[in-house]
Amino acid sequence: xxxxxxxxxxxxxxxxxxxxxxxxxxxxxLYGDGCFETILIHQHKPxxxxxxxxRLVESCKLFNIPLDCRVLDSExxxxxxxxxxxxxxxxxxxxxxxxxxxxxxxxxxxxxxxQFHETPPETNLQKEGANVVLCQHRLANSSVLxxxxxxxxxxxxxxxxEIVDGFSEGLCxxxxxxxxxxxxxxxLMARGGELYTxxxxxxxxxxxxxxxxxxxxxxxxxxxxxxxxxxxxLLQCDEVFLCNSIMGVWPVIKLVENARVCTFPIGSFTQQxxxxxxxxxxxxx
Amino acid sequence: xxxxxxxxxxxxxxxxxxxxxxxxxxxxxLYGDGCFETILIHQHKPxxxxxxxxRLVESCKLFNIPLDCRVLDSExxxxxxxxxxxxxxxxxxxxxxxxxxxxxxxxxxxxxxxQFHETPPETNLQKEGANVVLCQHRLANSSVLxxxxxxxxxxxxxxxxEIVDGFSEGLCxxxxxxxxxxxxxxxLMARGGELYTxxxxxxxxxxxxxxxxxxxxxxxxxxxxxxxxxxxxLLQCDEVFLCNSIMGVWPVIKLVENARVCTFPIGSFTQQxxxxxxxxxxxxx
Numbered sequence: 001x002x003x004x005x006x007x008x009x010x011x012x013x014x015x016x017x018x019x020x021x022x023x024x025x026x027x028x029x030l031y032g033d034g035c036f037e038t039i040l041i042h043q044h045k046p047x048x049x050x051x052x053x054x055r056l057v058e059s060c061k062l063f064n065i066p067l068d069c070r071v072l073d074s075e076x077x078x079x080x081x082x083x084x085x086x087x088x089x090x091x092x093x094x095x096x097x098x099x100x101x102x103x104x105x106x107x108x109x110x111x112x113x114x115q116f117h118e119t120p121p122e123t124n125l126q127k128e129g130a131n132v133v134l135c136q137h138r139l140a141n142s143s144v145l146x147x148x149x150x151x152x153x154x155x156x157x158x159x160x161x162e163i164v165d166g167f168s169e170g171l172c173x174x175x176x177x178x179x180x181x182x183x184x185x186x187x188l189m190a191r192g193g194e195l196y197t198x199x200x201x202x203x204x205x206x207x208x209x210x211x212x213x214x215x216x217x218x219x220x221x222x223x224x225x226x227x228x229x230x231x232x233x234l235l236q237c238d239e240v241f242l243c244n245s246i247m248g249v250w251p252v253i254k255l256v257e258n259a260r261v262c263t264f265p266i267g268s269f270t271q272q273x274x275x276x277x278x279x280x281x282x283x284x285x
Numbered sequence: 286x287x288x289x290x291x292x293x294x295x296x297x298x299x300x301x302x303x304x305x306x307x308x309x310x311x312x313x314x315l316y317g318d319g320c321f322e323t324i325l326i327h328q329h330k331p332x333x334x335x336x337x338x339x340r341l342v343e344s345c346k347l348f349n350i351p352l353d354c355r356v357l358d359s360e361x362x363x364x365x366x367x368x369x370x371x372x373x374x375x376x377x378x379x380x381x382x383x384x385x386x387x388x389x390x391x392x393x394x395x396x397x398x399x400q401f402h403e404t405p406p407e408t409n410l411q412k413e414g415a416n417v418v419l420c421q422h423r424l425a426n427s428s429v430l431x432x433x434x435x436x437x438x439x440x441x442x443x444x445x446x447e448i449v450d451g452f453s454e455g456l457c458x459x460x461x462x463x464x465x466x467x468x469x470x471x472x473l474m475a476r477g478g479e480l481y482t483x484x485x486x487x488x489x490x491x492x493x494x495x496x497x498x499x500x501x502x503x504x505x506x507x508x509x510x511x512x513x514x515x516x517x518x519l520l521q522c523d524e525v526f527l528c529n530s531i532m533g534v535w536p537v538i539k540l541v542e543n544a545r546v547c548t549f550p551i552g553s554f555t556q557q558x559x560x561x562x563x564x565x566x567x568x569x570x
Contacts, residue, residue, distance in 0.1 A: 014309060019309075020308060020310070021307060022309050022314060023306055024297055024299060024304075024307050024377070024398050025305070025400070028314045029311070029314055029377065029379075029436075030321075030377070031317070031439060031441070032436055032437050032439055033438070033439055036315075063443065092314065095442075101445070102438065102441045102445035103445045103446070104442060115309065115310070138428070138429065140425040140427035140430060141460050142423070142425035142426070143423070143460065144440075144443065145425060145439060145440070151315070151317055152316075153316035154316060154436070155427070156316070156387045157348075157380075157389060160387035160388045161389060184386060184387060
């Protein structure tokens with residue numbers, strides 16, 4: 001929750017100014033016309049900052065949204081210096097205000113919205129594993145928007161509504177019934193000594209923690225293979241886990257689809273991924 | 286542009302208050318978590334108000350966003366009473382502020398954002414017809430989001446960027462290369478005495494002007510047939526036109542796809558649709 005009246009800690013900046021509001025003519029409000037990053041802050045530093053920035057810059061480039069990274073950098077530094085050592089930094093970049101209709105010819109300035117959130121409460125999910133529900137809501141298919149963490153996230157909101165009590169995440173299929181990812185995480189599956197993740201050419205978000213794990217496993221000679229699998233393929237896996245920048249790695253111990261319940265052990269790939277995640281936080285300067 | 290400092294005319298209301306800003310924690314900003322309507326105001330009245338409200342209510346119901354229509358009604362009345370007799374009313378309904386992440390359990394109040402815009406400048410497009418470009422950007426496919434005017438409109442923004450000088454609208458295909466609609470309009474096509482429009486089961490917006498025209502043609506014994514056509518089918522049509530709530534009906538006289546140019550006459554179905562649109566404005570109380 002914003003707390004910009006205390007004068008002690010500033011929880012949000014809008015284009016460098018201490019503010020928690022934005023114009024209702026901003027295109028984030030009107031069209032979800034922009035992208036965002038959600039970054040773990042550990043010991044006052046953004047974790048995996050380079051990968052987050054790289055994705056943000058690539059998305060802005062694709063969407064033709066000008067972004068001055070030096071300005072953004074200094075605003076991030078400003079916000080972090082005013083807040084706790086641990087937390088979550090959310091960066092929203094929108095095309096800005098102006099123009100009538102979808103056309104974007106008359107827009108003056110990109111909007112940079114920075115929010116600082118508290119670290120979510122500790123859980124035992126990394127250690128004990130998560131119960132996951134198969135969402136009935138299916139993600140949209142788009143070969144252009146896929147991979148990008150854009151502001152059009154109604155799919156994730158609708159799917160997340162299916163994560164009822166007793167579950168910590170939902171698993172999403174695309175329009176063709178193929179596995180994509182969790183509502184807020186990427187999906188990894190191991191079978192017969194190989195590690196797999198759904199290809200993200202037509203749906204899903206190219207997660208930063210997934211990219212980190214891919215690089216780490218690769219260093220060990222293990223390539224995470226992209227697959228286009230239906231649910232049945234996952235059900236035959238030896239182990240399944242989820243990852244994202246904030247929660248790290250969650251083993252999936254139970255997957256529920258209607259009346260069908262499938263359980264998984266916490267296997268060696270999962271344990272290795274958890275070690276990589278711990279390593280990341282330990283070495284972060 | 287908002288002009289809420291003059292004291293003369295209020296251009297926007299946020300939850301009934303004279304305001305042109307919203308919290309950066311509102312879910313319209315974060316996720317495009319809501320829907321909207323763009324309504325022509327003629328002689329101080331919203332045109333086709335019932336169809337607009339019906340679609341808004343249906344979308345809110347699907348997305349599980351509570352909406353008090355009596356409150357919205359009175360806010361619309363308040364805004365219209367303070368502004369010109371003609372213009373454009375934009376209603377944005379967002380799930381509101383609160384909650385961390387996609388889950389929507391802790392949200393207190395739906396956000397109602399009302400904007401009053403000036404009528405766009407008059408054009409000769411209804412009389413003389415429009416040049417239309419085939420957009421390379423393809424719309425996402427989603428059997429849930431299709432039809433609804435939700436706030437996830439990045440597709441339309443990206444497609445609209447292709448409407449360069451000399452063109453008034455872009456024509457959009459879906460992920461499978463099938464015709465959907467214009468960037469801001471619905472598409473109608475006539476061939477061999479029959480009238481067709483793309484089915485909107487997996488992409489596109491169920492336009493209010495399209496619904497009005499469907500009802501009017503139906504009264505005359507003409508059913509507008511839903512089709513799932515590739516571009517080639519359109520190119521063989523006798524006449525093609527576009528419609529939406531603000532611009533009414535635009536004949537398509539030229540369609541450009543890369544180096545290929547296809548021209549169409551302004552035919553009798555198009556002229557009938559234009560008459561229906563004129564009738565609507567003439568009889569509006």
